Amino acid sequence: MNLGRARMILIVAFFGLNLFLAYHLFWPGTGKLSREAVTPEQVRYVREQLEQVNIQLEAAVDRTVPRSSFLIVFPGEERVEAMNKPLIKAGDKVGESELITAAEQYLRRNNLLPRQAYFDYVEYIDEETMILNYYHIFQNKPLYSSYLRVTLEKERIVALEKHWLNPQGWSSNQENKVIPATEALLRLAEEMRSNDRPRKVTGIDFGYYSREFDAEQWEVPPVWRIVVDGSECYYVNAFTGNLEIDLQRNGI
Amino acid sequence: MKEKVQSLVLILLVLSSLYLTYLLWYARVPYEVATQEEYERVYFEEPRPAGRVIAPEKIVFPGQRTNRVLKEGQPGFQEVWGKILEQLEKGVLKGGIVSENRLPRGSLLLQLHFEPPFPIGSGTTAMPERPYRELAGLEIWERGELLELVLKAVEGGEERGLFLEEGGAQQLQELLEKLSPDSMLPYREFQGEELTALVDFPIQVEEPLWIPLLESVPALEIAVEEPEHERLVKIFFTRYNLVRRIDERDGATIYTDGERGLRIGRERLEYSAPLLEHSFSATDSYPAALNQANRLLCYYSGWPAGLRLVGLDLVSGEGGRNSLCRCQWRFYAGGLPLLYGENGWTVEMAFNDGGLIYLNRHLFQPRKAAEEEIVVAPFSQALKKAFKEYQEQGAEEEGPAYLEAVELAYLVDFADSAYRGQPVWVVRINGREMILDGKSLHLLEGGAR
Numbered sequence: 014m015n016l017g018r019a020r021m022i023l024i025v026a027f028f029g030l031n032l033f034l035a036y037h038l039f040w041p042g043t044g045k046l047s048r049e050a051v052t053p054e055q056v057r058y059v060r061e062q063l064e065q066v067n068i069q070l071e072a073a074v075d076r077t078v079p080r081s082s083f084l085i086v087f088p089g090e091e092r093v094e095a096m097n098k099p100l101i102k103a104g105d106k107v108g109e110s111e112l113i114t115a116a117e118q119y120l121r122r123n124n125l126l127p128r129q130a131y132f133d134y135v136e137y138i139d140e141e142t143m144i145l146n147y148y149h150i151f152q153n154k155p156l157y158s159s160y161l162r163v164t165l166e167k168e169r170i171v172a173l174e175k176h177w178l179n180p181q182g183w184s185s186n187q188e189n190k191v192i193p194a195t196e197a198l199l200r201l202a203e204e205m206r207s208n209d210r211p212r213k214v215t216g217i218d219f220g221y222y223s224r225e226f227d228a229e230q231w232e233v234p235p236v237w238r239i240v241v242d243g244s245e246c247y248y249v250n251a252f253t254g255n256l257e258i259d260l261q262r263n264g265i
Numbered sequence: 266m267k268e269k270v271q272s273l274v275l276i277l278l279v280l281s282s283l284y285l286t287y288l289l290w291y292a293r294v295p296y297e298v299a300t301q302e303e304y305e306r307v308y309f310e311e312p313r314p315a316g317r318v319i320a321p322e323k324i325v326f327p328g329q330r331t332n333r334v335l336k337e338g339q340p341g342f343q344e345v346w347g348k349i350l351e352q353l354e355k356g357v358l359k360g361g362i363v364s365e366n367r368l369p370r371g372s373l374l375l376q377l378h379f380e381p382p383f384p385i386g387s388g389t390t391a392m393p394e395r396p397y398r399e400l401a402g403l404e405i406w407e408r409g410e411l412l413e414l415v416l417k418a419v420e421g422g423e424e425r426g427l428f429l430e431e432g433g434a435q436q437l438q439e440l441l442e443k444l445s446p447d448s449m450l451p452y453r454e455f456q457g458e459e460l461t462a463l464v465d466f467p468i469q470v471e472e473p474l475w476i477p478l479l480e481s482v483p484a485l486e487i488a489v490e491e492p493e494h495e496r497l498v499k500i501f502f503t504r505y506n507l508v509r510r511i512d513e514r515d516g517a518t519i520y521t522d523g524e525r526g527l528r529i530g531r532e533r534l535e536y537s538a539p540l541l542e543h544s545f546s547a548t549d550s551y552p553a554a555l556n557q558a559n560r561l562l563c564y565y566s567g568w569p570a571g572l573r574l575v576g577l578d579l580v581s582g583e584g585g586r587n588s589l590c591r592c593q594w595r596f597y598a599g600g601l602p603l604l605y606g607e608n609g610w611t612v613e614m615a616f617n618d619g620g621l622i623y624l625n626r627h628l629f630q631p632r633k634a635a636e637e638e639i640v641v642a643p644f645s646q647a648l649k650k651a652f653k654e655y656q657e658q659g660a661e662e663e664g665p666a667y668l669e670a671v672e673l674a675y676l677v678d679f680a681d682s683a684y685r686g687q688p689v690w691v692v693r694i695n696g697r698e699m700i701l702d703g704k705s706l707h708l709l710e711g712g713a714r
Contacts, residue, residue: 016268017268017271020268020271020272020275021271023275024271024274024275024278027275027278027279027282028278030278030282031278031281031282031285034282034285034286034288034289035285037289038285038288038289050289083509083510184509189506189507223509223523226511226513226519227513227514228511228512228513228514228519229512229513229514230511230512231509231510231511231512231519232509232510232511233509234507234509234523250522250523252507252522253504253507253522253523253524255522255523255524256523257523
């Protein structure tokens with residue numbers, strides 16, 4: 014290959030790279046790599062703050078700062094049902110993942126697992142009992158207030174709890190900036206300042222959450238969901254930075 | 266030459282890609298700057314002048330046997346109170362200008378009863394040059410051509426020897442002359458023995474009881490305010506674009522930012538910010554609490570004519586500090602209070618130094634008194650009926666029956682697709698309140714509380 018040809022290839026390659034970088038820097042609404050992304054220093058600072066309250070940050074921190082608006086939902090399906098459905102033949106031994114697959118196959122066959130359900134985590138109650146948690150995905154965004162919980166005991170499905178909302182779309186109000194994930198983590202550190210045992214942040218994700226209301230319709234705010242020790246969830250309102258509280262319990 | 270240009274372009278592209286990578290990695294608009302947004306400050310109205318926060322519970326014009334009374338919501342009430350307040354705020358009261366002995370003994374022109382107390386003296390706008398005190402009452406005596414003020418403090422005792430300035434005294438006299446006694450409410454003070462004789466039941470009163478002697482009251486139309494949701498949201502939430510909406514099944518709408526909530530129903534609105542209660546303390550100063558109540562009511566709810574502050578309590582919390590201040594307001598129409606809700610207040614509020622914790626405002630307002638007059642049963646019959654109920658409830662076993670209040674009022678009632686004020690007798694014995702239909706004297710549903 015002659016030098017001139019190599020130079021041309023490099024020019025084309027770097028031109029392409031420049032276009033790619035400029036697109037992510039300056040193109041409005043790209044979202045992924047916006048100019049307001051969180052810096053590595055900020056992540057480091059948050060990590061130190063959490064460590065001061067005995068919390069290790071093990072989850073990857075989303076460094077983007079998206080924009081969002083409220084999600085409008087209507088009440089959907091409410092179902093709490095006791096069941097007794099064996100998932101495997103008596104005497105067979107299977108691992109956890111096979112058991113989950115068998116449970117999901119059964120639920121799908123019986124139209125109990127909606128297509129929009131996304132597997133979240135397993136909650137262990139005791140050696141023989143575990144709960145499979147699913148949440149609702151609407152337009153690629155998690156709606157944590159809409160969920161399905163399936164209780165397995167000794168390779169059987171013994172209970173199903175479905176609280177499935179009917180999301181309609183986004184509020185027509187203008188989109189607002191949301192707080193970065195680091196700010197939500199700082200809010201958690203503040204909330205858990207009296208924590209005295211070692212804990213871990215195992216997940217921090219962007220989604221939508223509010224408690225349920227006895228209403229015809231309501232707006233659900235965007236939240237940062239922070240998962241501590243695998244199954245304890247905190248929801249920080251991504252607009253206000255307030256921890257989402259149970260308004261009814263607090264007298265509102 | 267061509268090779269040199271290619272090399273230069275390549276170097277520029279490499280450098281620019283490095284710079285863009287740096288920008289992408291490190292450079293960002295500070296978040297605080299990015300989120301700075303401007304919000305318009307929306308509120309109902311400016312606070313009232315400090316002296317106008319408290320209005321007298323009643324202004325009494327003494328008579329031979331029956332007294333004439335002016336109350337909130339009656340023509341002339343605000344004018345008389347305004348003129349007296351003006352004199353108190355001018356601070357030109359003369360003391361010791363004449364020898365007390367040379368003046369005639371004089372006669373009582375009028376009495377003002379305050380509930381809650383009216384603060385005067387240092388730190389207030391009324392007689393600020395004098396020491397601070399809280400008044401339960403104020404009397405004006407005619408002594409020759411002069412008008413003497415008698416201040417009655419909450420803790421007891423009275424102060425004499427203060428005179429209205431001549432010009433002010435004359436203006437007040439002229440105003441009083443214009444008032445027609447017929448437009449005032451007839452009231453009498455009763456002792457326990459008189460009341461015992463009336464109902465044939467041993468009644469005790471802690472102090473003489475003021476009871477209205479009305480035979481009829483005007484029919485009253487009630488209007489329901491149509492709440493402007495958008496404006497209310499902007500008033501209660503500074504960052505109103507971050508407030509979400511919940512449409513309840515009963516037609517009410519809740520707005521919340523997750524920590525505070527505003528519920529707008531058909532007949533009332535409620536606001537609550539419960540987290541504030543434990544995060545801040547409340548003032549110890551009564552005048553400061555009045556000022557804050559005034560400011561919050563005017564900003565968040567408005568203070569229309571006819572609405573009177575009827576209660577203010579400082580609630581103590583942990584560590585000997587006050588945790589919050591509670592206040593109540595009531596509408597008056599033609600001098601009679603309007604009752605609705607669980608406890609009859611038009612507006613209830615709680616606040617501390619952190620701001621408004623709770624507001625409950627009914628959306629009813631007296632519209633106008635119709636021509637029609639509704640005859641009401643005499644108070645003696647209402648009293649008999651109330652004591653009969655009291656006995657039937659077995660309450661007499663609780664001990665001596667202290668009669669605390671006998672009041673005529675309007676109860677908001679919904680009938681024939683319209684709200685109206687239903688005249689009622691309200692009798693309170695040992696803290697037990699009974700609401701009786703003004704005409705039939707039937708105990709109204711939920712009327713005993």
